[in-house]
Every structure is written in C-alpha cells, then in structure tokens.
Amino acid sequence: GAGVSQSPSNKVTEKGKDVELRCDPISGHTALYWYRQSLGQGLEFLIYFQGNSAPDKSGLPSDRFSAERTGGSVSTLTIQRTQQEDSAVYLCASSRSSQAGVGTDTQYFGPGTRLTVL
Amino acid sequence: AQSVTQLGSHVSVSEGALVLLRCNYSSSVPPYLFWYVQYPNQGLQLLLKYTSAATLVKGINGFEAEFKKSETSFHLTKPSAHMSDAAEYFCAVTRDGGFKTIFGAGTRLFVKA
Numbered sequence: 001g002a003g004v005s006q007s008p009s010n011k012v013t014e015k016g017k018d019v020e021l022r023c024d025p026i027s028g029h030t031a032l033y034w035y036r037q038s039l040g041q042g043l044e045f046l047i048y049f050q051g052n053s054a055p056d057k058s059g060l061p062s063d064r065f066s067a068e069r070t071g072g073s074v075s076t077l078t079i080q081r082t083q084q085e086d087s088a089v090y091l092c093a094s095s096r097s098s099q100a101g102v103g104t105d106t107q108y109f110g111p112g113t114r115l116t117v118l
Numbered sequence: 119a120q121s122v123t124q125l126g127s128h129v130s131v132s133e134g135a136l137v138l139l140r141c142n143y144s145s146s147v148p149p150y151l152f153w154y155v156q157y158p159n160q161g162l163q164l165l166l167k168y169t170s171a172a173t174l175v176k177g178i179n180g181f182e183a184e185f186k187k188s189e190t191s192f193h194l195t196k197p198s199a200h201m202s203d204a205a206e207y208f209c210a211v212t213r214d215g216g217f218k219t220i221f222g223a224g225t226r227l228f229v230k231a
Contacts, residue, residue: 004161031217040127042208043162043221056218091161103150103212104169107219109161 002026004110006092012116013082021077021113025094032075033107034067035091043091049075082117089114120145120211124222132230137181137196139225141209144190151192152210152219153183162208168192179203204229 005024013019025032034046045059049069060066064082069075079086089112095105125140143149153165166177173185179202183194192209209222 033217033219035221040223042122042124042223043210043219045218045220048217050217059218093162103214103216104167106152106164106167107154107162109154109163111161 004092004094004108006090006110006113008113009111010114010116012118014118015084016081018078018080019082019115021079021090021115023075023077023092023094023110025073025075025092026096026108027073029094029096029108030072031095031097031105032069033093033095034075034077035093036061037089037091037112039088046077046090079115082115084117087115087117120149120213120218120220122209122211122220122222124207124209124225126225127223128226128228130228130230131199133201134198137194137199137203137227139194139207139209139227141183141192141194141222142190143192143209143211145211145213147213150212150214151183151185152212153177153181153192153194154208154210154221156206156208156224158205165194165207199227199229201229201231203227 007022032049035043051072064080067077091112093107093109097105121144123142151168154162156162166175168185176182206226
C-alpha cells in the first residue's frame, strides 16, 4: 500500500475486555514500531520489530500488553483485560532499514487507533 | 539514557512572524535528532532530521533546525509563519544502531491571522 494503515480507527470497549489493534506497514519495510500517545503527552515507545522479531519488549506497560508480527508484515497489538488508563491513541510506524541503519531511519506513521475504555 | 525536552507545550505566533520551537536533548552517545509534525486528524510526518552530517538541516515547508552540541539543542525555526503551519510538533532522538526513539511531549503551534 501507499502508506501505513491501522485498524480500527476507533475502538470503544468496556473495562476488562480484550482488544486487538492491527497495523499494516509499508510494503518492504522491515522495521515496525508501536507507540502510545496519551492526551497531552508525547509518544511513548512500546515495542519494535525487526522482521518478525522483537529484540526489546521492555517498553510494554504491563504483561497485559503483547504484540506479534507475522510474515515480516502485519502486526497486532493485543491488550488483555483493558483498564481505563489504557485509553489513548495507539500509533504504528514502519521504516525500511535493517538493524544497523535503523537509528537514522525516517519512520512513516499510520493514522492511529483511538482506544476508549469505558 | 536519552531524553528530549521541548520547552513550551503551546506557542502562539502571528502570521508572518518567526517560528521558534525549542528542543533540548540529553544523550551519552552522539545523537540522531528528528522533528516530526502532526497536523489535525493526521499521522505524524517527518519535517527534518540530523544524522551527523551538516549541523544546519533544512526540511519541508521552509522549516530548518540547527544542531548545537555545546548547547545540546536542536531548535526548529521558520522565518515566516503561515496559517497552514498550525499543528503539533515533536522533537525526537535516537542513536547509532538504536531502534528506540524517544519523543518529546510536543509543542502545539497556533498561528494567528
């Protein structure tokens, strides 16, 4: 596709439910990132994939959060037993480089998924 | 550890006036620095980046930023603001071979007619 796409664009759920957020990166981009943007705050790094591997999961806020990437393409961020503090915009980005060059990469962002936990 | 501080969560300028958005970073290794812009209801897009070449970096839409190591700063400027510049601007830092991008809290720019 032409850009990074995310679905759904909006998700309203009840506290305690599980949610899945999807990211389709730009074709051919090996690096993929998830961020969380809370109201009035900057972007909080959650996780990075190089291909299907996530070398560092320490940014995930709790063990209720997990992410996977399959086929070096689509990624899913899953939040189990959602809490009200999980309400935020979840952003996905992708970039083209392998590990060695990723520090200088331009990241291309999707439009985000706005999650509201009631 | 790396960090980014953006001074001023909100900046308001008149159309045609100078835009100055401040960013200071902290890094124990040579940094790579970025400015991203987020227009209303849109995703973030890159304005410009510093990757250890020229210290004065020119970006899209007339923006530029200067890397000043002695001041640990990477302030964003534009000589003349336009109404279409109204957006939120984020400064970010990474390092060589690093995947973890640290973003500042953002500065929302308002442009008055």
